[in-house]
Amino acid sequence: MQKTYSFMALVLAAGLSLAPVLRGAEPTTLPTVTTTGQDASAIGLFDPVGPYNQPEWTEHRRFANTRVYVQQEPWSIGFEQWWRVRTFDDAQPYHRFLEELEIGLPGRLQLDLYYNWAHDGGGTRFDEAAIELRWALADWGKIWGNPTLYIEYAFVNHDFGGDTLESKVLFGDDITKKLQWGLNVVFETELSHERAKEVRISGGLSYVISELLSAGVEAQWGRETVAGERGNPEYAFEVGPSIQFRFSKRTHLDLVALFGCTDAGPKIESFVIFGIDLGNVSGNDSHYHPVSGMQN
Numbered sequence: 001m002q003k004t005y006s007f008m009a010l011v012l013a014a015g016l017s018l019a020p021v022l023r024g025a026e027p028t029t030l031p032t033v034t035t036t037g038q039d040a041s042a043i044g045l046f047d048p049v050g051p052y053n054q055p056e057w058t059e060h061r062r063f064a065n066t067r068v069y070v071q072q073e074p075w076s077i078g079f080e081q082w083w084r085v086r087t088f089d090d091a092q093p094y095h096r097f098l099e100e101l102e103i104g105l106p107g108r109l110q111l112d113l114y115y116n117w118a119h120d121g122g123g124t125r126f127d128e129a130a131i132e133l134r135w136a137l138a139d140w141g142k143i144w145g146n147p148t149l150y151i152e153y154a155f156v157n158h159d160f161g162g163d164t165l166e167s168k169v170l171f172g173d174d175i176t177k178k179l180q181w182g183l184n185v186v187f188e189t190e191l192s193h194e195r196a197k198e199v200r201i202s203g204g205l206s207y208v209i210s211e212l213l214s215a216g217v218e219a220q221w222g223r224e225t226v227a228g229e230r231g232n233p234e235y236a237f238e239v240g241p242s243i244q245f246r247f248s249k250r251t252h253l254d255l256v257a258l259f260g261c262t263d264a265g266p267k268i269e270s271f272v273i274f275g276i277d278l279g280n281v282s283g284n285d286s287h288y289h290p291v292s293g294m295q296n
Helices: 002-022
Strands: 076-087 094-105 109-120 123-136 148-156 164-174 179-190 197-210 213-225 234-248 251-260 268-280
Touching (some): 213 251
Antiparallel strands (some): 148 164, 164 179, 234 251, 251 268
């Protein structure tokens, strides 16, 4: 009986406590809790991101022939599909397709793996596979031009040339909050066949028209010699417009057309480059997110 009375008392107490709510009384309001952090939707093209404080635009290839800094943060992975077309006055167009896998490593390092194939009047064939490593000397903004060292070894189809070793020094930075630049100094050596040696300088300027569109100009100059004719170099110079579309925070599309200004080299060299960031295996994501893409 005592247990019955105790149970009834408990039910009565619960009913009295709920009475204000049942009569329409205002429930108790808990204090608002706020958190701090970087909103991905607010990150702009020139805002610093990642462990190296680099501007967001450097994480998406802006220039076809000119690289800037490192594109991938540690343990981030990206993929790019290239289509390059060279046209000549006296030869068939030369199409080159390139698949590139980008892997960010700690210590301002990036590892890139390439597989290239080509198509021309002789058909479609394997062109080359290559491995590339680049290393930025310091965090962004610590050294003028943000110098980055680059080395690449290409395993070339020996029916069409010898393996090549290529080294570069990469530079790039912001001029204003709308304007950016890049510059590369390149040395390339063919290890067999004609043992060609080439020195190139490539560069580009880009202007941000909107958060989804940038436009600019690119150019490259080259000097090439082959074994037995080192005193008779060939010179080439190309220049033309470039455009980049940003469809989302993870994708970009580059369109570039370079026009040859010398007898050596192609008449027109054009590029279509599609890139996508596959993500960071650590779960961190600091990429730019166009605001207009979030409004739907």
